[in-house]
Amino acid sequence: MKFDVIIVGAGPGGMFAAYKLAGKLNTAIFEMGRDISKRKCPSDLSESYCTKCNPCNITSGVGGAGGLSDGKLNYVHPEYPSSFSVGGDFDFLDPNYLIEKMNEVDEIFLKHGAPDELYGDDLEKIEDFLKRANAAGIEFVPLRQRHVGSDELPKVVKSIEDKLKKEGVKIYTRKTVVDIDPERKVVRTEKGEEFGYDYLIIAVGRSGASWLEKWARDYNLEVAENSKAIDVGVRVEVPASIMDDITSAIYDPKLRVITKRHDDYMRTFCTCPRGWVIREDYGDFCLVNGHSKAKEKSSNTNFALLGHYEFTEPFDEPNEWGRDLARITTKLGGGNPIVQRLKDLRLGRRSTESRIKNNRLVQPTLKTAIPGDISLAYPGRAIDDILDALERLDKVIPGVADDSTLLYAPEVKFYSLKLKVDEWMKTNIPYIYAIGDGAGVSRGIVGAAVTGLIAAEGILRERGME
Numbered sequence: 001m002k003f004d005v006i007i008v009g010a011g012p013g014g015m016f017a018a019y020k021l022a023g024k025l026n027t028a029i030f031e032m033g034r035d036i037s038k039r040k041c042p043s044d045l046s047e048s049y050c051t052k053c054n055p056c057n058i059t060s061g062v063g064g065a066g067g068l069s070d071g072k073l074n075y076v077h078p079e080y081p082s083s084f085s086v087g088g089d090f091d092f093l094d095p096n097y098l099i100e101k102m103n104e105v106d107e108i109f110l111k112h113g114a115p116d117e118l119y120g121d122d123l124e125k126i127e128d129f130l131k132r133a134n135a136a137g138i139e140f141v142p143l144r145q146r147h148v149g150s151d152e153l154p155k156v157v158k159s160i161e162d163k164l165k166k167e168g169v170k171i172y173t174r175k176t177v178v179d180i181d182p183e184r185k186v187v188r189t190e191k192g193e194e195f196g197y198d199y200l201i202i203a204v205g206r207s208g209a210s211w212l213e214k215w216a217r218d219y220n221l222e223v224a225e226n227s228k229a230i231d232v233g234v235r236v237e238v239p240a241s242i243m244d245d246i247t248s249a250i251y252d253p254k255l256r257v258i259t260k261r262h263d264d265y266m267r268t269f270c271t272c273p274r275g276w277v278i279r280e281d282y283g284d285f286c287l288v289n290g291h292s293k294a295k296e297k298s299s300n301t302n303f304a305l306l307g308h309y310e311f312t313e314p315f316d317e318p319n320e321w322g323r324d325l326a327r328i329t330t331k332l333g334g335g336n337p338i339v340q341r342l343k344d345l346r347l348g349r350r351s352t353e354s355r356i357k358n359n360r361l362v363q364p365t366l367k368t369a370i371p372g373d374i375s376l377a378y379p380g381r382a383i384d385d386i387l388d389a390l391e392r393l394d395k396v397i398p399g400v401a402d403d404s405t406l407l408y409a410p411e412v413k414f415y416s417l418k419l420k421v422d423e424w425m426k427t428n429i430p431y432i433y434a435i436g437d438g439a440g441v442s443r444g445i446v447g448a449a450v451t452g453l454i455a456a457e458g459i460l461r462e463r464g465m466e
């Protein structure tokens with residue numbers, strides 16, 4: 001069987017590319033995971049992720065890694081140029097074109113059920129916060145954001161999927177692409193089936209990044225950058241009341257600090273107002289993450305506080321370093337994440353069940369986290385950075401560095417290989433485009449979706465249809 005366009009991966013990148021191609025070119029999506037209606041995590045999100053599903057329903061399936069996620073949609077803020085760096089490396093795009101594409105993504109999300117409420121437009125509040133942040137030596141990056149919520153996002157994904165199918169896009173689930181033959185212009189699945197294409201879009205996300213890395217090596221796909229960096233830190237949990245002021249104006253505030261002692265770059269990421277800390281299991285280690293819902297609310301707010309560490313010669317395995325840190329932290333937690341009160345970290349002692357129980361202001365939302373000592377797993381430099389950044393953030397969000405604040409580890413973000421693509425997301429191999437997080441060009445739902453629209457436009461142009 002042959003298609004005009006084959007898209008590998010049904011994450012936001014792949015689905016938005018298909019959205020643009022639907023009704024114009026004969027398009028098929030091959031997705032190794034399940035349909036959104038069948039993506040169920042057997043564990044309660046507030047307690048534990050597991051490894052029972054292969055592929056994992058959290059990171060794979062129609063909707064991609066974002067399908068069951070918090071659904072924070074981050075858009076650049078035209079008033080604030082610093083916001084152009086969030087969600088992907090889009091330096092190669094004209095800023096006006098980027099805004100145009102983000103607006104297009106937003107319109108599609110709204111059409112399919114994303115909420116009307118838009119954060120980031122209360123400029124008076126933002127300017128006030130910006131002033132306070134800068135006075136404390138903190139960079140604040142204002143964005144425009146919507147929050148769909150992990151309870152509502154599957155409905156939005158389903159609505160987009162239905163529209164694609166109605167317009168003739170074939171969506172094949174439980175089909176893993178294991179090889180691409182660019183000479184014959186065919187993809188091969190794990191069952192040995194072959195499908196021909198005129199154009200191919202690789203949109204495999206992080207779950208397909210290691211396969212893509214290997215394929216890129218075998219077929220000389222040009223690489224722009226092989227990252228030597230990793231982000232390591234903690235998830236911070238505080239009473240929601242101390243962050244309500246800022247999170248009511250900006251749902252997921254992006255704050256950046258250069259630490260005093262080590263000159264390291266720390267950032268806040270993935271704030272979940274009135275949400276839950278959750279865990280993700282990766283076999284021999286686990287990581288923490290967060291989510292929040294549109295309807296149900298907890299009384300805590302959590303966010304990631306991450307340090308960016310770049311390695312130099314001779315070491316070039318940052319991801320392995322991160323995995324080792326995660327393994328040792330998980331081991332200390334007896335196979336679970338660790339939770340520690342900030343007071344205990346400051347005093348150089350472990351948290352215990354009774355110390356956590358006494359922590360009257362804030363109780364952990366992740367019940368399977370084990371009270372422990374993060375400083376027995378993390379390097380001193382990372383601990384210095386965490387303490388320093390929290391003190392600085394406290395000047396902008398008073399109370400965030402209170403003794404009662406809870407810290408969870410391991411919180412690690414890995415970087416993928418960055419492929420070399422042109423302004424239409426086209427690789428050096430004819431008729432092959434690469435988009436989204438797997439290609440290393442985006443870092444989020446909206447960024448991945450934007451690259452999908454661009455690749456589709458590139459193909460339509462190549463066909464003389466735009």
Ligand SMILES: Cc1cc2nc3c(=O)[nH]c(=O)nc-3n(C[C@H](O)[C@H](O)[C@H](O)COP(=O)(O)OP(=O)(O)OC[C@H]3O[C@@H](n4cnc5c(N)ncnc54)[C@H](O)[C@@H]3O)c2cc1C
Pocket residue numbers: 008009010011012013014030031032033055058059060061062063064065066067069070071072073074175176177178203204205206207208209211289435436437438442443444445446448
């Ligand atoms: C728990 C969690 C919460 C998140 N929360 C947010 C958030 O609130 N806001 C935000 O902006 N971002 C969030 N993200 C990140 C966001 O989901 C990703 O940045 C985004 O989904 C990337 O889109 P993508 O299309 O590039 O790849 P993905 O969404 O990863 O999709 C790739 C798809 O390709 C499939 N695939 C991989 N290899 C193959 C293969 N060989 N054959 C066939 N199919 C294949 C995968 O199964 C997957 O479904 C979150 C991620 C996680 C894991």
